Amino acid sequence: MIIDTKRVVEPDPPLQPDDLLVITGAGGFIGGNLVRYFRKKGFRRIRAVDKKPLPQWYIREPGVENLCLDLSIEENCRRAVEGAVEVYNLAADMGGMGFIERYRVECLRSILINTHLIESAWRAGVRRYFFSSSACAYNIQLQQDPNARALKESDAYPAWPERGYGWEKLMSEIFCQEYWAERGLKTFIARFHNVYGPYGTWDGGREKAPAAICRKVIEAIDRGDLRITIWGDGRQTRSFMYIDDCVYGIDRIMHCDELIATPINLGSSELVSINDLVSLVEKIAGVTLKREYDLNAPRGVAGRNSDNTFIKKVLGWEPSTPLEQGLRVTYHWIKEQYEARKQGRHVVE
Ligand code: NAD
Ligand code: GDD
Known part of the structure; x- marks a missing residue:
């Protein structure tokens, strides 16, 4: 932890099946699978948000409120989080190496999404906010060899992340940490390592x-x-993480008070x-x-x-498919x- 995020944690009321969950990037791979996961778990009120037109969404779950909104615009973020109890931010302009090496500006511009969404969530009195960070936030100097040691959470600093995309993730992590430290919004940050599975992008240039x-x-x-x-x-x-481990891990991380404002690896170690x-x-x-x-x-x-090591210690679990x-x-x-x-x-x- 490079900044002091210590605060007293007030307990939340238990999450109810009728509490509104907002999932952004829901027309994409992880967001879409997360909507499905929470529906299966019995949540009755889910608002799914993405800028893509609805016919292009990878998954459309029955009984879910689907909104087509560009979340780089603040006004749309305010609309997206109205009445929400929890917000899961999975929206970003991203892809595999073919995309993130070529479109650094697009990747950096995703900072607008998190910036407006977290502010809107805080203003709306949202209880918990999740941010999907990435292993690309880690110092690239530690990843110069195929046999490089595995990355632990403290390896993000001193900062030298992947150009474009990695800097956006690191900066958005800092937003999450300061919204907790200064304003008391409970934020959660998972650094995903390469996620794959059904409903993921498989062609077109963004595929991993x-x-x-x-x-x-x-x-x-x-x-x-x-x-x-x-x-x-x-x-x-x-290492590649299967999507089922990813959505389960998001749920576990979001509901673990020990992890407030604390970045954690969510990835396979195979x-x-x-x-x-x-x-x-x-x-x-x-x-x-x-x-x-x-x-x-x-x-x-x-x-x-x-x-x-950290996720096993805190959650007694790790992605293992x-x-x-x-x-x-x-x-x-x-x-x-x-x-x-x-x-x-x-x-x-
Ligand atoms: P994805 O591209 O399938 O989904 C992202 C979705 O965000 C897309 O549907 C896209 O339309 C939407 N989006 C982009 N800009 C938007 C905007 N301005 N307003 C609203 N929606 C917008 O990607 P994914 O694999 O599902 O990734 C989800 C999150 O996880 C992203 O934040 C990504 O950076 C992060 N992540 C993913 C991986 C991975 O391996 N898939 C690894 C590390 C981090
Ligand atoms: N995409 C792709 N397509 N990669 C290929 C291919 C191919 O046909 N053939 C070999 N590779 C190699 C790439 O050159 C790279 O060295 C490795 O496979 C992994 O590529 P990706 O899966 O595209 O990306 P990544 O693992 O470097 O980064 C991904 O994971 C991060 C999280 O760990 C990206 O999706 C990032 O956006 C993500 O944050």
Whole structure:
């Protein structure tokens, strides 16, 4: 913790099924899955907000109030949080390395979303506010080697995050910490490590490695040309968190008073190289591809893993879906989408 955020924590009344939860970025991957998670858990009043037109939302849950609003505009944020008890901010202009290396300004501009949303939440008397930060907030100097040690929460400082996107996340974290320290809004900050699963972006330029590799394998099989182009030399390492672990973790973090204004890793600690990732997808698909490496493609850091010591200590839990298990579900979901698109159909559910 680089700033003093100590305050007396007053207990909240228990959360009721009729309390209004607001989830932003709900037309996207994690937000959409989070809406579904809370509906399944029995919450009756959920407001889902995204700037995308409704037909483009990845998930639309029945019985949810869906609003199409651009949250970089303050007035829209005020409308979005009216009557809310809890706000989950999953809205950001983001993507995998292909997007965040190319569109740094777009990524930085997401600061407007959090800036206006947290102010609106505080003014509206919201009880708890969640911010989706990223492992990209960590000092990149600690991630220069594929065997780099796993990142613990204190590794964000001294600050040297990923250009553009990482700076936006770090600055928004500071907003969350100061809104608690100065104004008493209970804020929660999770640093997600690469999340994958059904309903994630799988093409178009924003997709991350797991979905991209699944799609490339499916395309190769479909073309009958068993070759794949991998960005970088394939020796980069990452850990990948399955979406079910992510939404469960968000819920746990948001309702843990020990974590108020305290950034915490939410990621898997199963480290693999990108070559390993390709091998796993090949195994699932039942093929072996000829690998070609594009050394000019976006690569990001050389190695990144999540040190889960803190989350295990505070929550007695860590994301633990084995990569092969999560990838299998994801691969088949992407294959279904791919085939549906080829036949001119659009699959949502
Ligand atoms: P996503 O792109 O699928 O969803 C983000 C959603 O935010 C999109 O639907 C987009 O339309 C919406 N959005 C963008 N600008 C908006 C605006 N001005 N107003 C309203 N909505 C807007 O991304 P995701 O994977 O679901 O990520 C959710 C959050 O988690 C983001 O904050 C992201 O930075 C963070 N995160 C994700 C990952 C990951 O691996 N998926 C990793 C680290 C952090
Ligand atoms: N996207 C993508 N597509 N990446 C590929 C591909 C491909 O076809 N082939 C190899 N890679 C390599 C990239 O070069 C990179 O080294 C690695 O796979 C991981 O790429 P991504 O999944 O795109 O991103 P990331 O892990 O560097 O960063 C992601 O995770 C962060 C959280 O940990 C991004 O989504 C960030 O936005 C996110 O905050």
